Amino acid sequence: MGDARKLPANFPIDDLIDMLRLGIVVVRENGEIVYANERFREFFSLREEDLQKNIEEVFKFLFPDYSPVSPPIRLGVVRGEDVFVWRTEEGRRVFQRFSIPLPEGGAVVAFRETQEPIVLDEKLLRADRLSLIGQMAAGTAHEIRNPLTAIRGFLQLLLPSLEGKGLEQEANYVRLILKEVDRIGSLIDQFLLLGKPREVNYKKVDVLGVLRDLMPVIESETLLRDTELVLSLPGSLPPVIADPDLLKQVFLNVVRNALEAMERGGMLTISAEYDPEERQIHFAFADTGPGIPPYLLDRIFDPFFTTKPEGTGLGLSVCQRLLQDIGGNIRLTSKGRGTTAHIYLPTVGGA
Numbered sequence: 568m569g570d571a572r573k574l575p576a577n578f579p580i581d582d583l584i585d586m587l588r589l590g591i592v593v594v595r596e597n598g599e600i601v602y603a604n605e606r607f608r609e610f611f612s613l614r615e616e617d618l619q620k621n622i623e624e625v626f627k628f629l630f631p632d633y634s635p636v637s638p639p640i641r642l643g644v645v646r647g648e649d650v651f652v653w654r655t656e657e658g659r660r661v662f663q664r665f666s667i668p669l670p671e672g673g674a675v676v677a678f679r680e681t682q683e684p685i686v687l688d689e690k691l692l693r694a695d696r697l698s699l700i701g702q703m704a705a706g707t708a709h710e711i712r713n714p715l716t717a718i719r720g721f722l723q724l725l726l727p728s729l730e731g732k733g734l735e736q737e738a739n740y741v742r743l744i745l746k747e748v749d750r751i752g753s754l755i756d757q758f759l760l761l762g763k764p765r766e767v768n769y770k771k772v773d774v775l776g777v778l779r780d781l782m783p784v785i786e787s788e789t790l791l792r793d794t795e796l797v798l799s800l801p802g803s804l805p806p807v808i809a810d811p812d813l814l815k816q817v818f819l820n821v822v823r824n825a826l827e828a829m830e831r832g833g834m835l836t837i838s839a840e841y842d843p844e845e846r847q848i849h850f851a852f853a854d855t856g857p858g859i860p861p862y863l864l865d866r867i868f869d870p871f872f873t874t875k876p877e878g879t880g881l882g883l884s885v886c887q888r889l890l891q892d893i894g895g896n897i898r899l900t901s902k903g904r905g906t907t908a909h910i911y912l913p914t915v916g917g918a
């Protein structure tokens with residue numbers, strides 16, 4: 568008697584895949600293409616010779632994260648279903664994407680084109696808009712950064728010579744210009760993070776170590792604002808796959824938001840725990856600020872949404888973008904008083 572829970576040996580898997588109109592690709596962890604069916608090749612205009620190449624090479628004209636098989640998928644960090652938007656000259660094609668990590672490393676990725684006019688839910692629309700902004704920003708941010716560096720350099724040269732000549736007022740103007748130049752600079756930095764044209768360096772990291780590295784900055788900022796810092800962290804946590812510098816950026820954005828929301832005498836509590844069921848780490852950054860009114864909670868992740876006179880409104884957008892890329896998530900909750908930023912990070916292996 569056979570086992571009715573097992574697929575029979577002659578199961579017509581190819582016919583099924585064909586009927587489901589699935590584009591399938593199988594890649595190894597290093598990006599080698601093990602298999603790509605015809606529909607996958609059609610979806611993404613692959614040529615015959617592309618199959619001999621590394622998947623990174625095939626899509627090298629895209630930032631890795633906009634590739635149909637992004638590094639986190641290839642590394643098996645991101646699993647499950649999402650929506651993938653592919654822009655071509657003819658327009659955009661929208662796919663349901665299914666990513667399944669393989670036990671020996673690498674992944675199977677299946678694509679199914681959505682035919683109906685797409686009703687993207689609000690969250691996906693936002694993610695798409697974000698990636699568009701990112702792509703746009705990445706193109707121009709670098710161009711702005713270079714002249715800005717030159718401007719900054721010359722202003723800094725100018726300052727001491729004005730001071731030397733006793734031109735205090737002029738020197739003050741230059742200081743003001745420098746301050747504004749720095750503001751543009753930090754806006755550009757955020758932009759660059761959204762677009763991420765730089766090399767992303769994913770590796771196994773200990774998030775507690777990342778947080779520990781940040782502690783001097785967090786401590787000095789809390790001290791400066793006269794707020795109390797409470798830590799509730801476990802002795803160890805399983806590793807996650809992430810770029811440690813980008814993770815720092817996420818933590819820092821969230822900490823800054825909390826501190827900016829609080830008056831003197833507030834309290835910031837950072838806690839973390841591992842959820843073995845979901846195999847993820849849950850970080851909570853809880854502040855005692857005024858909280859976020861329900862009608863705004865919905866908009867705080869919109870790029871450029873800010874309630875601060877000096878804010879860019881990109882902080883949380885950047886966090887969301889960076890976390891999404893590693894299969895993580897961020898959510899803010901606020902009930903009456905205080906706000907908590909919840910950050911979820913998927914863990915890997917040996918937990």
Ligand SMILES: Nc1ncnc2c1ncn2[C@@H]1O[C@H](COP(=O)(O)OP(=O)(O)OP(=O)(O)O)[C@@H](O)[C@H]1O
Pocket residue numbers: 820824825828854856857858859867868872873874875877878879880881882883884906
């Ligand atoms: N901990 C918090 N308490 C209260 N409001 C918050 C908190 N975190 C975020 N917000 C709200 O969400 C908005 C968006 O935050 P985000 O970090 O994206 O931008 P920003 O902080 O305004 O600007 P930037 O990050 O560039 O300084 C904030 O302007 C604020 O209204």
Ligand SMILES: [Mg+2]
Pocket residue numbers: 820823824882883
């Ligand atoms: Mg912010």
